[in-house]
Amino acid sequence: MLKVKFYQAGFCKHPECVISGHVNWRSLKNVATPMVCTLINHPKHGYMLFDVGYSDNFFKASDHFPYKFYQMATPVTVEATLVDLLRRDNIDPADIKYVFISHFHADHISAIDDFPKATIITSQAAYDYSKAVQGFKAVRKGILPQLMTLFKNRKFQFIEDKQKIKGHKKLFNFITHDVFGDGAVVATSLPGHARGQHGLYLDDTNKKKIFLVADATWLLPSLAADSLPLPIIAMVSDNHPQYIKTFHRLHDFYHDNRDVQLVPCHCQETFDKVTKS
Numbered sequence: 506m507l508k509v510k511f512y513q514a515g516f517c518k519h520p521e522c523v524i525s526g527h528v529n530w531r532s533l534k535n536v537a538t539p540m541v542c543t544l545i546n547h548p549k550h551g552y553m554l555f556d557v558g559y560s561d562n563f564f565k566a567s568d569h570f571p572y573k574f575y576q577m578a579t580p581v582t583v584e585a586t587l588v589d590l591l592r593r594d595n596i597d598p599a600d601i602k603y604v605f606i607s608h609f610h611a612d613h614i615s616a617i618d619d620f621p622k623a624t625i626i627t628s629q630a631a632y633d634y635s636k637a638v639q640g641f642k643a644v645r646k647g648i649l650p651q652l653m654t655l656f657k658n659r660k661f662q663f664i665e666d667k668q669k670i671k672g673h674k675k676l677f678n679f680i681t682h683d684v685f686g687d688g689a690v691v692a693t694s695l696p697g698h699a700r701g702q703h704g705l706y707l708d709d710t711n712k713k714k715i716f717l718v719a720d721a722t723w724l725l726p727s728l729a730a731d732s733l734p735l736p737i738i739a740m741v742s743d744n745h746p747q748y749i750k751t752f753h754r755l756h757d758f759y760h761d762n763r764d765v766q767l768v769p770c771h772c773q774e775t776f777d778k779v780t781k782s
Contacts, residue, residue, distance in 0.1 A: 507689055507710045508546040510594075511768070511779050513539040514558020514587040517579040517612065524723040524734050524771075535580075538771040540612045542587050543717055544596070545707065550685055552596065553603035554623070555705055555717050556770060559583045560616035566651035567611070571641050575611065575649060588619040598622075603662075605684070605692075607719035608699035609635035610647035613770070618655045625656065626684060626692075629663040631701025632656070645741055647699060664692045664703055675762055676706055678754050695721040695755075697748025706765075712782060714765040716758075721751050723771045731756045 518535040543555035559581055567576040588598050601620045606627040607613055617625075636653050643650055667682040670691060680694040684705070691706040698720045707715040722728040733752060739745035759767055768775055 506548070507707050509707065509710045509712055509715060510544045511776060512542050512544065512558075512587055512590045513776060514542045514585070514590065514616065515540045515560075515581060515583040515612070517559075517581045519579065519723075525727050525732065537582075537773070538723065539773055539776050541768065541770045541772070541776050543705075543768070544591070545690065545705075547685065547689065549687075551602040552600050553605055553626075553690075554587070554601055554620065555605045556607055556613040556719070557604060557616040557620065558587045559612055560586045560588075560619065562618065562652060562655065563611050563615040563649070566615075566649040571644050572649055572651070574644050575647070579612075581612075586619065587616050605703075605705060606631075607695075607704060607717075607770070608702040609653065610699055610720070611649045611652055613719075614652055614655070617652075617659075624660045624662055626662045627664065628701030628703055629661075629665050631699065631703075632661070632663075634700040646743060647741060667692065673706075675758075675765070678758070681706070695719060695751050697721070697744050697746075697751045698742055700743045702743075712766065712779060714762075716765050716767045718755060718767050718769050720770055721748075721755055722767075722769050725759075725767055725769055725772045725775045728752065728756055728767070728769075729759055 516537045516539045518537055521536045540558045542558045545553045598620050599622055601623045603626055604620055604623045608631055635648050638648050664682050670681040670683050673681050682692045684690040684692050693704045693706050695702045695704050702719055704719050705717040742748045
């Protein structure tokens, strides 16, 4: 059995109507959205993190133009970094064997240098693209080039090199790869929001079946209602038609698999639920 625990590693603010898709006078206000990271303890392979959240690196990487626009568009607060939270649970950064990066947006990677010994597991397509993009295009796509330099000389395992799982009994509508070769941790392609975005499906955990869906949806209630974010999101999506397709597939998955807990990276309601259960 995998053991999982969830942490909030900073938060940013967005207009509620943008991420929920519902427009009314109350939804025009900014709401705090958490950056949820997941600690996975594999009985054989040890600790793995799913994304690493914010750190001071975010502010350093976005303190000059054009990257300052990123910081202005998404005001960020970091009360405690992920490494701070792990240490409160007596977990040392050196204990982390792997970090799974769902995609390379700044909120998901800023603290990567806090785990210098961990092997990075991610999509090569996501890494190669994010390493190359610069300037205003990078800002539009949620990439801060200075953060990408933190991955220099790191050890990688790429999802594309792992065994593909064909006809997964629950994930047959998604492209899937077996992370450790034992079926316990399944990398699941969730394209559209960011280049090469992947989630993780965890079939047997201390908190039932878990599907970490990264930013394929921001709010689980919106996914349940099949309510897409406002069209302005298309401006920052890697491939908006793909995003919509992934969103609808996850909506169907949600209703067909109620025994599986979907966990987006920015849904406060879901974070509150999984941390209390």
